[in-house]
Amino acid sequence: MPEGDHRQPIAHRCNDRVEDVIQACFEGNPFKTVPGPFKLFYECMRSKPGEEPTAPFFYLELDPPTREVKLE
Template sequence: MSETGPVPRRESPWGLPEGEKREPKAHRCNDRAEELCSQACFEGNPFKTVPGPFKLFWKCMRSNSREEPTEPYTYLQIDPSQREVKLE
């Protein structure tokens, strides 16, 4: 499951611009994407297991920040109403 903390940077042959201190952060819909890609696609018949998680992932991506869907996950054991996403 995704963390809400910073995502580690990879080494780049160009390095970082001077004064660049920002760190990439996990997207607010990462858990929905994880459920879709790593669970629903591989649980039995994808024609039956993918549509529900895909609809929730798409709904999350189209929503505004802090208005993500609160419907329960199909495969992940996470309570979306209790999940706290910290955006700066």
């Protein structure tokens, strides 16, 4: 890497969704807690950038993602 290159890694756009799935694994019976967060994670991975699901997280205390509306 060049000496002046100080780029930082950027989290994947679905990183918060996978963290929600991991947290669900520790919230009781995983057969009941994991399917909801996993479905949203899967939707996020299949979506195009900017079209991620905006449903609230199940276990993370984060605001749900929002979509920017482009006015023309």
